[in-house]
Amino acid sequence: MRSQTWWYAARAGGIVAWALASLAVITGLQLSTRLVSKPAPNWVLDVHRFLGGLTVAFVGVHVAGLAADQFIGFGPVELLVPFASSYKPAAVALGVIGMYLLVAIELTSLAMRKMPRRTWHAVHLSSFVLFVVATVHGITAGTDRHNALFQWACLLTAALVLMMTLVRIWSPRRAARSAASATTDAP
Amino acid sequence: MTDRSNDIDPAERVRQLQARRAAAGRTPRAAKAASAAATDSSRATAASTAATSRPKGKPRRRHPAAATRWLLGGLSIASFFGIAGTVAVANVSAIAPPAPAGAASSAVAAGVPAAATPVTAKATKATASTARVAHTTTRGS
Numbered sequence A: 001m002r003s004q005t006w007w008y009a010a011r012a013g014g015i016v017a018w019a020l021a022s023l024a025v026i027t028g029l030q031l032s033t034r035l036v037s038k039p040a041p042n043w044v045l046d047v048h049r050f051l052g053g054l055t056v057a058f059v060g061v062h063v064a065g066l067a068a069d070q071f072i073g074f075g076p077v078e079l080l081v082p083f084a085s086s087y088k089p090a091a092v093a094l095g096v097i098g099m100y101l102l103v104a105i106e107l108t109s110l111a112m113r114k115m116p117r118r119t120w121h122a123v124h125l126s127s128f129v130l131f132v133v134a135t136v137h138g139i140t141a142g143t144d145r146h147n148a149l150f151q152w153a154c155l156l157t158a159a160l161v162l163m164m165t166l167v168r169i170w171s172p173r174r175a176a177r178s179a180a181s182a183t184t185d186a187p
Numbered sequence B: 001m002t003d004r005s006n007d008i009d010p011a012e013r014v015r016q017l018q019a020r021r022a023a024a025g026r027t028p029r030a031a032k033a034a035s036a037a038a039t040d041s042s043r044a045t046a047a048s049t050a051a052t053s054r055p056k057g058k059p060r061r062r063h064p065a066a067a068t069r070w071l072l073g074g075l076s077i078a079s080f081f082g083i084a085g086t087v088a089v090a091n092v093s094a095i096a097p098p099a100p101a102g103a104a105s106s107a108v109a110a111g112v113p114a115a116a117t118p119v120t121a122k123a124t125k126a127t128a129s130t131a132r133v134a135h136t137t138t139r140g141s
Helices: A007-032 A042-070 A078-079 A089-110 A117-125 A127-141 A148-170 A174-185 B009-026 B027-054 B067-092 B100-110 B121-126 B130-139
Strands: none
Touching: A007 A042, A007 A148, A007 B067, A042 A078, A042 A089, A042 B067, A078 A089, A089 A117, A089 A127, A089 B067, A117 A127, A127 A148
């Protein structure tokens, strides 16, 4: 195997993991906003879960590629401890934090039925933070950050996620639900 | 019609019910129990058969997103190899062809775009060797 193969695997794994995480966030927002009526919710939910699992797999490829690459010299400390890397400490730390967030979101989703829904939801909301952290990590630490295609993909995806998030915040369905819960909570 | 049930005391009612049951006979229940015992063994056999083989009537329903899962998985893997291949091809084309012996040292001295190079301790040490510099060049693309 050539010495640079692991480096290519790490780069490609990171980009694919970011794309899959973005798609998972978009399908999750579609579930909560029902912005598009056509795909059935059970279909979207299944795709959303599958995308989450695939994201974890490709983050694994990304981390394994970095660990196996001899040149960059990332050991367990650099890969697992934020700000331990000498190469762009802040940018790499964002990736490490994003990895922990992803693991937390995935584990709580797997144990969703065994834990309070409020706790699960609180952890699941951190997927917005994960999206931001992963995007900034890709833009600041990624070797392919100068690629125009990657830049456009980041821009368009971020715009779509932002738009769907705003729809979710201001959707009448959510407002009605929160009003109803306020009524029931009131003494 | 008058309801006499309220007139009779509970103990008497229980006695009457028992008597009626006895008169009706235990045959139906006994028969049921006997037939149940007889079918138990056949049921056990049927259950073991069902566990090993699926009922022939309906095939198991596929999840609506099963095809999409395959599609997404395939696309992800294809993208992974596509991106990795593109990066590799771009790097190979970025590496300059072997220069004449006289020009080799100047090519090394011209160096690599430093901004695109991971500045680790290992990398700093490695810049001393020509092979490492060539490796670093590929990181910049």
